[in-house]
Amino acid sequence: MTGKESVTNKPTGQTLGEYLANVRTSKQLSLREVEEAAGGIVSNAYLSQLEHGRINKPSPNILHSLAQVYGVPYETLMEKAGYIAASTSDQTASRRHGRVATFAKDNLTNEEEEALLEYLAFLRSKKGKRSP
């Protein structure tokens, strides 16, 4: 329509599809160009469906690629896709790690890790005991 394209910062009111279409248009990219830039992770056909709101919850994987291509924050897309509640940009993603790295974290190769896991499974299958 009118030659007015600017990335308006409407925090709410824009659906994911509208937002994606907006960003893409303002960057003057074609669907196929986006597909190319994303390394083929999103097909142009699928992107079209996305922009038309035909997809409710695209996988975060796809959204991440699009965020990279478009240069917009990943959290924004996740928010618009309904994965995280539209918070006031306080803490976006929970950054809790919480996994204890203990056993030989200095020098475990993949092979060793697998071998140890198998061995541990073997050990426990011999015992056959459940503690809790």
Add this chain to the structure above:
Amino acid sequence: MTGKESVTNKPTGQTLGEYLANVRTSKQLSLREVEEAAGGIVSNAYLSQLEHGRINKPSPNILHSLAQVYGVPYETLMEKAGYIAASTSDQTASRRHGRVATFAKDNLTNEEEEALLEYLAFLRSKKGKRSP
């Protein structure tokens, strides 16, 4: 050739499903517990299908959740799912390691920890030296 596949089967030949089942069993988690720990991102039914090899390419999103829950490196899962070329032996895998948090200490009994350490020493004595 190293005859180290004395435990169960070929170490790098583990499919994604076998690996996932192994890790889960080692941690003595039920399918539903994993579903819970992952915040409902993976359903227990789907996890069952995964472990039985009924799914070819689970989305990276799912794999990431599982990596966090299990405390295994995300790259390993991606590799086994065929997203990145499988490392032939250990050069690609060992290009950067250090976030290996496979064995949480609170899940290991003292006996198991000792046995694993012993077995790891045994493994390495067979293979020789591992350079940084």
Add this chain to the structure above:
DNA sequence: GCAGCTTGCTTGAGAAACTTAGCGGCGAGC
């Protein structure tokens, strides 16, 4: 004028991924 090629987007069919509901089995408590 209008055939032929290219470019941008959409559509439909179909295959995978993924979920929900429910099954049979096994152990713990009444």
Add this chain to the structure above:
DNA sequence: GCTCGCCGCTAAGTTTCTCAAGCAAGCTGC
């Protein structure tokens, strides 16, 4: 005994995502 709850699993359904084709508009040369 017998019920209750959790285990792993599966069958059936829904949704995502891809491939191949199609439509409309713009640009060439004739």
